[in-house]
Amino acid sequence: MTGRGPHERPSRRVLVRVRLPPFQTLIDAHASELHRFLSASVGPTEADDCLQETFISALRAYPRLRDASNLRAWLYTIAQRKATDAARRWKRQRAEGLEGIELAVAAHDVADESLWLAVRGLPPKQRAAVVHRFVFDLAFREIGQRMAITEEAARQNVHAGIRRLRLEMDR
Amino acid sequence: MNDIERRLAAAAVPSLNVAGLNARLRERATRDGLLDVAYATADSPLGPLTVFVTPTGLLRIRYQDEPLEATLQETADRVSPRILEAPERTDVVRRELEEYFAGRRRSFDVPLDWRLVRGFAINVLRATSHIPFGAVTTYGAVATEAGSPRAYRAAGNALGSNPIPIVVPCHRVVHSGGGLGGYTGGIGRKKILLELEGSLPAGR
Numbered sequence: 001m002t003g004r005g006p007h008e009r010p011s012r013r014v015l016v017r018v019r020l021p022p023f024q025t026l027i028d029a030h031a032s033e034l035h036r037f038l039s040a041s042v043g044p045t046e047a048d049d050c051l052q053e054t055f056i057s058a059l060r061a062y063p064r065l066r067d068a069s070n071l072r073a074w075l076y077t078i079a080q081r082k083a084t085d086a087a088r089r090w091k092r093q094r095a096e097g098l099e100g101i102e103l104a105v106a107a108h109d110v111a112d113e114s115l116w117l118a119v120r121g122l123p124p125k126q127r128a129a130v131v132h133r134f135v136f137d138l139a140f141r142e143i144g145q146r147m148a149i150t151e152e153a154a155r156q157n158v159h160a161g162i163r164r165l166r167l168e169m170d171r
Numbered sequence: 172m173n174d175i176e177r178r179l180a181a182a183a184v185p186s187l188n189v190a191g192l193n194a195r196l197r198e199r200a201t202r203d204g205l206l207d208v209a210y211a212t213a214d215s216p217l218g219p220l221t222v223f224v225t226p227t228g229l230l231r232i233r234y235q236d237e238p239l240e241a242t243l244q245e246t247a248d249r250v251s252p253r254i255l256e257a258p259e260r261t262d263v264v265r266r267e268l269e270e271y272f273a274g275r276r277r278s279f280d281v282p283l284d285w286r287l288v289r290g291f292a293i294n295v296l297r298a299t300s301h302i303p304f305g306a307v308t309t310y311g312a313v314a315t316e317a318g319s320p321r322a323y324r325a326a327g328n329a330l331g332s333n334p335i336p337i338v339v340p341c342h343r344v345v346h347s348g349g350g351l352g353g354y355t356g357g358i359g360r361k362k363i364l365l366e367l368e369g370s371l372p373a374g375r
Contacts, residue, residue: 021252022247022252023253024254024256025240027255031187031189031192032186032187035186036184040182055196056196056199056203062253112178115179116182134179135179135180137180166175
């Protein structure tokens with residue numbers, strides 16, 4: 001039988017307006033930690049550009065955002081994507097042997113260059129999880145919240161990332 | 172903690188140049204048409220004023236006693252959450268205000284954005300914006316000008332919620348009996364403005 005029963009409510013799309021804070025407050029609250037996250041993910045040279053691109057992408061999408069409950073995780077997701085783009089660009093340049101690569105490599109964390117280059121080469125989720133765990137010293141639960149994944153997934157990504165780094169460094 | 176973990180934790184991460192980032196974001200957002208509301212705060216004889224500007228024009232002026240966060244959130248809700256602190260975008264308004272307070276300007280040239288005003292209040296505030304420097308008028312006269320002679324109480328409410336004080340000169344509206352009436356920014360500020368314009372003997 002088709003049609004609505006008498007007790008069925010007509011389906012109505014409820015437009016709930018999400019209350020979004022003024023964008024400047026997001027910059028004020030999160031720019032420093034995102035910068036740290038990006039510096040560890042892609043190196044200080046690329047971090048500034050990635051951070052700017054993160055906020056511009058966020059600003060572009062902002063009015064259409066339908067869930068304002070975890071804006072911090074939302075920003076981290078965008079930052080992670082920008083870091084991945086930068087890492088891909090870097091790999092491509094390296095593969096093509098373009099000039100300027102020497103410069104990019106040299107400008108990376110000079111204290112422990114080989115390790116940070118390996119971090120840059122990790123798959124996106126592992127890279128983000130490793131940075132959250134060891135640069136920010138976060139517990140797996142907090143990492144899960146920031147990355148919008150489960151605590152268990154955070155743990156697995158950290159472990160997989162470390163395992164991979166160890167292999168890279170032993171080579 | 173094993174060796175790799177220790178080395179990761181020892182990362183020397185450079186600190187962020189916050190001012191530089193904000194400047195680059197403002198410039199880029201403006202270029203890409205992503206800056207819907209710009210604001211900046213500047214000093215004035217009435218205390219710090221925060222000026223809000225959209226691509227259409229001057230949206231609102233905030234007196235210090237209103238909490239900035241509340242004003243920002245209300246602006247985000249009613250106009251757009253794409254709000255950045257961007258002093259250079261408010262330069263024109265701030266310069267005109269400076270000239271006004273220095274006695275070198277009698278009317279404002281900046282275009283206005285009326286988006287925060289609704290209904291009858293639009294008529295009231297538009298009528299108010301035509302009251303010249305140095306003149307005062309009554310609530311009843313403004314209501315009449317707005318099209319509803321008996322709505323002087325509604326006119327009073329509209330003036331009380333004027334989002335663009337000083338530039339839309341609601342301070343020039345007073346009681347017919349000679350009293351100053353109310354003012355959003357407090358009666359002290361209304362007196363200062365009327366004295367500045369010579370409508371009220373100084374120190375009354």
